[in-house]
Amino acid sequence: MTSKKSGSVESSLIEKRVFNPPPEFMEKARINSLSQFKQMWRDSIEKPDEFWAGMAEEHIEWFKKWDAVEEYDLGDNFFIRYFRGAKLNASFNCLDRHLRGWRRNKAALIWQGEPYEESRTYTYLQLHREVCKFANVLKSRGVKKGDRVTIYLPMIPELAISLLACARIGAIHSVVFGGFSAEALRDRILNSGAKIVITSNFGYRAGRLIPIKENADNAMTCCNGVTSCIVVKRVDHNCAMTEGRDYWWHEQMEAVSAVCEPEQMDAEDPLFILYTSGSTGKPKGVLHTTGGYMVYATTTFKYIFDYRDEDVFWCTADVGWVTGHSYLVYGPLAAGATSLMFEGVPNYPEPDRFWEVIEKYRVNIFYTAPTAIRSMMKDGDKWPLRRDLSSLRLLGSVGEPINPEAWMWYYRTIGKEKTPIVDTWWQTETGGILISPLPGCVPLKPGSATLPFFGVNAKVIRQDGSEADVNEGGYLVITRPWPGIMRGVYGDPEKFKNTYFVQYPDCYFTSDGARRDEDGYFWLMGRVDDVINISGHRLGTAEVESSLVAHPKVAEAAVVGFPHDIKGEGIYAYVTLKEEVTVTDDLKSELIAIVRKEIGPIASPDVIHFTNSLPKTRSGKILRRILRKIAAGDFDHLGDTTTLADPSIIQGLITGKP
Numbered sequence: 001m002t003s004k005k006s007g008s009v010e011s012s013l014i015e016k017r018v019f020n021p022p023p024e025f026m027e028k029a030r031i032n033s034l035s036q037f038k039q040m041w042r043d044s045i046e047k048p049d050e051f052w053a054g055m056a057e058e059h060i061e062w063f064k065k066w067d068a069v070e071e072y073d074l075g076d077n078f079f080i081r082y083f084r085g086a087k088l089n090a091s092f093n094c095l096d097r098h099l100r101g102w103r104r105n106k107a108a109l110i111w112q113g114e115p116y117e118e119s120r121t122y123t124y125l126q127l128h129r130e131v132c133k134f135a136n137v138l139k140s141r142g143v144k145k146g147d148r149v150t151i152y153l154p155m156i157p158e159l160a161i162s163l164l165a166c167a168r169i170g171a172i173h174s175v176v177f178g179g180f181s182a183e184a185l186r187d188r189i190l191n192s193g194a195k196i197v198i199t200s201n202f203g204y205r206a207g208r209l210i211p212i213k214e215n216a217d218n219a220m221t222c223c224n225g226v227t228s229c230i231v232v233k234r235v236d237h238n239c240a241m242t243e244g245r246d247y248w249w250h251e252q253m254e255a256v257s258a259v260c261e262p263e264q265m266d267a268e269d270p271l272f273i274l275y276t277s278g279s280t281g282k283p284k285g286v287l288h289t290t291g292g293y294m295v296y297a298t299t300t301f302k303y304i305f306d307y308r309d310e311d312v313f314w315c316t317a318d319v320g321w322v323t324g325h326s327y328l329v330y331g332p333l334a335a336g337a338t339s340l341m342f343e344g345v346p347n348y349p350e351p352d353r354f355w356e357v358i359e360k361y362r363v364n365i366f367y368t369a370p371t372a373i374r375s376m377m378k379d380g381d382k383w384p385l386r387r388d389l390s391s392l393r394l395l396g397s398v399g400e401p402i403n404p405e406a407w408m409w410y411y412r413t414i415g416k417e418k419t420p421i422v423d424t425w426w427q428t429e430t431g432g433i434l435i436s437p438l439p440g441c442v443p444l445k446p447g448s449a450t451l452p453f454f455g456v457n458a459k460v461i462r463q464d465g466s467e468a469d470v471n472e473g474g475y476l477v478i479t480r481p482w483p484g485i486m487r488g489v490y491g492d493p494e495k496f497k498n499t500y501f502v503q504y505p506d507c508y509f510t511s512d513g514a515r516r517d518e519d520g521y522f523w524l525m526g527r528v529d530d531v532i533n534i535s536g537h538r539l540g541t542a543e544v545e546s547s548l549v550a551h552p553k554v555a556e557a558a559v560v561g562f563p564h565d566i567k568g569e570g571i572y573a574y575v576t577l578k579e580e581v582t583v584t585d586d587l588k589s590e591l592i593a594i595v596r597k598e599i600g601p602i603a604s605p606d607v608i609h610f611t612n613s614l615p616k617t618r619s620g621k622i623l624r625r626i627l628r629k630i631a632a633g634d635f636d637h638l639g640d641t642t643t644l645a646d647p648s649i650i651q652g653l654i655t656g657k658p
């Protein structure tokens with residue numbers, strides 16, 4: 001098994017350092033003994049019904065309790081169900097139940113805008129009021145239980161309010177990351193059959209104004225099913241408003257009541273759809289349901305971030321990704337936490353913006369991505385050193401493997417060796433974190449996500465399905481379901497089983513490579529499929545290829561990831577042109593532009609390599625393994641090239657490398 005992230009894997013193989021939880025942290029931690037954690041973990045696997053019933057009672061409030069906790073069949077009669085017969089509401093759990101006691105006046109959401117002077121704080125009481133009102137706006141626009149609502153917003157409070165308002169009335173939200181293009185938005189609106197789109201006139205991005213509404217307009221021209229579009233006025237600028245379809249958020253909010261009873265949802269009623277890339281075709285709509293997801297997001301949040309009521313928790317992920325759903329909105333708010341939302345980017349207007357926000361709000365728990373850590377590390381220590389970061393007591397990492405060098409910098413320079421780091425491995429499909437240390441009891445090894453969470457049984461297996469030896473690389477699989485696992489691919493009932501459960505019987509196939517060391521710790525090694533991970537964002541190579549071949553001069557394209565210092569992986573596109581087309585700089589720019597237009601700026605190729613031919617097998621299959629090696633400059637380990645129809649093209653690719 002080869003990994004696509006050879007740099008970080010090599011350095012993690014020689015990584016032997018171990019860091020025990022700091023005593024001050026242990027003293028107050030929810031779980032501070034490794035043996036207690038291991039005992040609880042065993043119980044969670046041996047008696048899952050008891051375990052999850054206990055967590056469900058403790059962390060979630062139900063309108064009606066369940067008839068059964070966990071039921072599933074991963075074989076022929078495939079189904080997964082948690083909390084059968086139970087009733088709850090996600091927004092009630094995130095808001096109403098905190099209003100009874102002192103928490104009603106606690107900050108639920110602290111929002112810091114990109115401009116320094118713009119910030120807002122919502123107490124639980126205030127957030128509840130906004131959510132109820134917006135839920136009534138949605139109702140007045142005809143949204144009913146089960147309807148889909150597409151949300152295309154920048155990181156502003158209205159984003160969290162929209163999610164919770166949908167959840168309140170049982171509408172299924174589908175958040176589309178604000179950085180995606182009009183085309184990507186259009187595909188997602190059409191696939192989900194949304195009839196409402198929520199957007200804003202503009203958004204800030206590193207000092208520039210992004211015309212979000214214009215993108216939404218372009219997307220909606222092809223979406224006849226959209227009956228209303230609600231527009232937040234983020235900045236005082238005009239944008240086109242279509243009569244009879246587009247409505248201003250603030251105007252709609254004036255006319256509605258602040259009373260909205262939460263819908264009683266079945267535990268298995270859908271809560272949201274979130275599109276994510278796989279190795280083939282268009283992104284799929286990962287569907288999560290209500291009961292299991294809420295129990296899992298809240299339980300992982302409380303244990304892994306060791307959350308205490310007085311903490312300020314900051315997850316830097318955009319709500320357009322699953323991390324923002326589970327650990328900016330649902331997990332923290334269900335736990336009654338103070339969740340910080342930041343509109344800006346790490347390095348604008350100065351490279352210390354994150355540290356400035358931590359200092360300003362006295363952030364206690366900070367959860368970000370390795371790509372951000374690496375880019376801030378590159379900017380130099382002087383930026384964090386001139387800020388007061390003493391409020392931090394726990395750091396987190398998510399989205400891609402963290403290389404030990406970046407881990408050490410995060411630990412020393414940001415955490416001052418006093419804060420544990422939770423390296424949390426999970427996926428859109430898993431709903432919440434599956435592998436991570438519990439910070440009060442699990443000794444840390446830089447670069448390892450350590451051990452599976454309660455209820456999660458993970459294994460590393462070989463191609464033939466047998467279990468890999470200690471430190472032998474293989475495929476990471478999960479041998480039983482857990483409450484937060486996705487329940488389906490929206491609009492394609494067979495796809496869930498056929499994508500994740502067919503590789504190895506009775507196992508969820510993660511598509512990640514991993515090894516397990518002598519202490520049972522997991523070391524993640526990157527994707528083993530054709531998904532690349534750009535700054536923690538998933539992208540299918542097939543998606544980028546299909547945008548490139550949409551250009552009239554392109555004959556064929558093959559896209560692979562290659563190691564990138566900051567982004568983790570970069571995009572390397574091999575392109576063959578139609579006959580008699582000549583290569584020019586303009587053509588290169590056009591190709592980059594077409595990908596940005598079809599998918600969005602995150603998919604811009606870093607390298608375009610024009611070539612006359614691609615390495616193919618006799619049956620015409622492109623050998624990406626070789627393309628990946630050439631992109632990485634690893635010419636000495638190309639592996640077996642005898643299956644190529646024309647082995648001589650390899651030399652041409654190597655010498656023609658840009």
Ligand code: 6R9
Nearest residue numbers: 398399400401423424425426427428524538
């Ligand atoms: C939560 C999220 C999932 C893919 C996953 C893996 C990579 C995420 C990681 C990690 C190593 C970690 N990944 N966290 N790899 N260590 N701590 O990122 O979801 O966008 O669906 O991406 O990200 O490759 O398969 P998603």
